[in-house]
Amino acid sequence: MAALVLLSLAWGAFGGWAASQHSSAASALISVDEPLSLDARQMYEKVADADVTITTAYLASSQPTLQPLQRYQADITMAAADLARLRAGSDDASLNAALAALTGGLPAYTAYVADAQSQYSLGFPLTGGSFMQVASEEAHLVLLPAAKTVFTRENAALAAASSQATGLPTMAAALVLALIIGFILYRAQRWLTRRTNRVLSPGLVLMSLLLVVSVVWLAASYASARSDLDRGIAAGSGPAESLAQASIGVQQIRGDAVLNVISRSGNASFQDDFTATSKLVGPGSGSLLSSAATGNGQAAALVAAAEREANAWYAANAEVYHLGTVASYAREREEVISGTAAGYTALEDDITTAITDDQATFQSAATAGASALDPLEPVVIVVSLLMALGCVWGLNRRLAEYR
DSSP states (O other): OHHHHHHHHHHHHHHHHHHHHHHHHHHHIIIIIHHHHHHHHHHHHHHHHHHHHHHHHHHHOSSOOHHHHHHHHHHHHHHHHHHHHHHHHOOOGGGHHHHHHHHHHHHHHHHHHHHHHHHHHTTOOOOTTSHHHHHHHHIIIIIHHHHHHHHHHHHHHHHHHHHHHHOSHHHHHHHHHHHHHHHHHHHHHHHHHHHHOOSOOHHHHHHHHHHHHHHHHHHHHHHHHHHHHHHHIIIIIHHHHHHHHHHHHHHHHHHHHHHHHHHOOOOTHHHHHHHHHHHHHSSSTTOHHHHGGGSOHHHHHHHHHHHHHHHHHHHHHHHHHHHHHTTOHHHHHHIIIIITHHHHHHHHHHHHHHHHHHHHHHHHHHHHHHHHHTTHHHHHHHHHHHHHHHHHHHHHHHHHTTO
């Protein structure tokens, strides 16, 4: 009796712990890791967009219209809010340096931009060595690399949480323990039959049925949750991550083109980076856009549109660098201000919308998976207590026959 009671409680403790591990990982995936990954992506995008917006605005005119200035301010405000959430929600010590760089670099960047705005309001043109170039270099050399580091680490945390929520080892160990308990229970009933000449013990039969029910419920719920979470990762967060990386590449290409016009350094690294980054973004075999084409129907259509737009935009950017090479600076400047801007906006809009759709797919599937895991822990614990009571009741009936 003591042995069977302890085994029942062991099943409740270990089975409940295994269910709790998967359930808490799935809940953290939805409420912590995915939102932080989203904040990190959005922070990068807003910093990059703010730099491109304000630099292009002053490249076009020393007295820009209100719309790009408002967009710049909105980007900076959202980037600061994302940074605050990341600092409050992240407990990864390896992110401290990147978060510190962003915390100190964002005010420095906006201060350089404010100085540049003061210069241009007095009629000074945007040229190499200006405060706007210094601000843009601060964004490219400090802010964006730090934001990319945060994004990469938060994505790694998201992948780790996904692996923990869908991992097999703890659940497999729980099922093995259930099989061992089932075998011991069967042998105990065989022994009891030989010792008492009673074919069945109602309490032990109840204990066996409860064990079977809890194991089947645990296995079925886990399989359903794993299927939902795997679907959410394969059709949701996986393509969204590839698209986010593609968006970073697109913004890098746009920012480099603008900074190249301002600096006029003659450095070929901008063009080399454009060639390498465009191949990475795609389209093409093994590219980020091709990897993201596995998303849901609407997202896949948007990715296909982005692939078509990317090729046309790359051609326009190649022409910009060619104009710079042949010293046609006025046309190069005009192309950067207006010629490639429309293609950039269309490409970014399709990528961003596709990311939103993929994240909705992930959220829906992950929520369904977490819901399947939520009741497992209390169910297993309650069943184990009923198993222990059934054991005590069944064996007490046999002991009573000898008193």
